Amino acid sequence: MSSKEVQKAFTANTCLTLSNGQKIPQIQLGVWESYDEECYNAVKWALEAGYRGIDSAEWYENEAICGRAINEYLTATSTPRSSIFFTTKLRNNVSYSETRSAIKRSLKECNLGYIDLYLIHAPYGGPMIREEIYRAVVDAVKDGEVKGWGAYTPLAKSGRFENEVLKEVAGRIVGNLKGSEGWGLEDEDMAKLRGLDEHLVTEWDPTDCP
CATH class of the missing domain: 3.20.20.100 (NADP-dependent oxidoreductase domain)
Structure with a gap:
């Protein structure tokens, strides 16, 4: 696939x-x-x-x-x-x-x-x-x-929740659920999500934790 x-x-x-x-x-x-x-x-x-x-x-x-x-x-x-x-x-x-x-x-x-x-x-x-x-x-x-x-390893202090791109994509998912499209995300949405990497430390790294 x-x-x-x-x-x-x-x-x-x-x-x-x-x-x-x-x-x-x-x-x-x-x-x-x-x-x-x-x-x-x-x-x-x-x-x-x-x-x-x-x-x-x-x-x-x-x-x-x-x-x-x-x-x-x-x-x-x-x-x-x-x-x-x-x-x-x-x-x-x-x-x-x-x-x-x-x-x-x-x-x-x-x-x-x-x-x-x-x-x-x-x-x-x-x-x-x-x-x-x-x-x-x-x-x-x-x-x-x-x-x-x-x-x-959670999201970085829930910082993503206020991200405008995530809000936009999440709104589209809600809209899809109310229709007949289901949870599906188009290529354009997936590309937006992939572009969100801000290199945030999410919680703890067992390789350097005391």
Whole structure:
């Protein structure tokens, strides 16, 4: 498939392939600072609108709400669990045992059976602690608690949200959804997005973090 064909085929179900072979939805709903009914409705409506990825974190304190909304959607629509990609993140970098415990807490909170992607939320603790966390997450993968893992790297202080180019393209996506075009982006829009690289540091670099 050519690059142009890939761009035009971009939809709510478009996925990227991670290094472990997992397919991750390219468009997901993030639920930072979203709580209670607001969070529940956001997840519910996102799934109904076609989203297949939900991004939470232990720090967000809404894993249980996300899990409830996802499970209710799965039951109501007879959708298999494997169709929804759930991400959550480690809150505290303490030790191997605490990381294993944190993963089990997140599993209990979300009640989804397993976590599709488990991320290290921040680099705190130093190299030795990060090595313990690495071992803990790898063991969680071996035990089937987690499918994939990695390090969290967000947008640069949410600075993109006020970017005029993004606002323009986002408005076009909204317009497409109200019509019959779906999520598709034309080559012109994709070129605009590719031209936005401002070489911003997004969060932390594990190669130089103390």
